[in-house]
Amino acid sequence: MSATPAVLVTGAGRGIGRATAVRLARHGWHVHAGVRSDAAAASLRAESDAITPVELDVTVPEHVEALVDAIPERLDALVNNVGIAVPGPVETLDRAAMHRQLDVNLVGPLAVTRAVLPHLRRAQGRIVFLSSVNGLVSFPFTGLYNASKFAVEAVADCLRVELGPFGVQVALIEPGVVDTDPWHEMDAVVDAVEAALPAELRDLYAGHLAGERQLVERIRRGAIPPETVARAVERALTRRRARARSVVGRDARLMLVMRAVLPARRMDALWTRELGLGPGRAPRAAAAPQERTEVVT
Incomplete structure (x- = not known):
């Protein structure tokens, strides 16, 4: 690692990305911070001279291609x-929502990884993927988000082996609930999801959505600050050998223990109870899925 190591952080405009960019800048890194707005860029510049904002929407090929000239030869x-989350019952999610979820959370990050990999190889650097406990345990109402994070886990496992001979280490960070804007906005998000449903589906899933509101309120109380995740990212970048996986947050660790000891049927029953759902309901005709509301994580 060079005297002043360089790092590219995507999604640095808010939440975990911003906390990570600020922390690394304060601890001796030169941070190239991927942002999508001038306001986010200005805010990060005000935090530290060691932060260089870079216009980066990972779903825009021109932005990804421009990274080659925006970052140093050795990264x-x-x-x-x-990352984003496109919430809602799986039945209600249309093809556009599926593509959007996977494009932002999986395809875009892999495009960025491919673009900067020659720079990382020169430095024998590291890649950290922000996954989630949702990449290990599937939560109801975030089916597409779960799928995207499960996919990130699979890809990271492959890259760890494929890039090992080049000296490039790959690590996964798996937080539980983090106290970022999306969790403060979740009540409005659930309302928007419900409002977007056709009348038939809105009635069909009324109990599910009511249970989701109550569950969100309970689990939000245990949210960890984004700075806690930023510390985990820094450890993954600086320890002699990066751990393949780092679970962050008491709730995430508890969920993994439950998944390990409980059979699938018991886990299903747990979710059903937590959401206040009774036995199966009589099937009803479903209308076409509607446009989704997404949550930027």
Whole structure:
């Protein structure tokens, strides 16, 4: 690692990405911070002279291609943080929502990784993927988000082996609930999801959505600050050998223990109870899925 190591952090405009960019800048890194707005860029510049904002929407090929000229020849680390969540019952999610979810959370980060990999190889650098406990345990109402994070886990496992001979290490950070804007906005998000449903589906899933509101309120109380995740990212970048996986948050660790000891039927029953759902309901005709509301993580 060079005297002043360089790192690219995607999704650095808010939440975990911003906390990571600020922390690394304060601890001796030169941070190239991927942002999508001038306001986010100005805010990060005000935090530290060691932060260089870079216009980066990972779903825009021109932005990804421009990274080659925006970062140094030797890049010590890449933090693939950017992500969104497209919520709602799986039945209600249309093809556009599926593509959007996977494009932002999986395809875009892999495009960024491919673009900067020659720079990382020169430095024998590191890649950190911000996954989630949702990449290990599937939560109801975030089916597409779960799928995208499960996919990130699979890809990271492959890259860890494929890039090992080049000296490039790959790590996964798996937080539980983090105290970022999306969790403060979740009540409005659930309302928007419900409002977008056709009348038939809105009635069919009324109990599910009511249970989701109550569950969100309970689990939100245990949210950890984004700075806690930023510390985990820094450890993944600086320890002699990066751990393949780092679970962050008491709730995430508890969920993994439950998944390990409980059979699938018991886990299903747990979710059903937590959401206040009774036995199966009589099937009703479903209308076409509607446009979704997404949550930027």
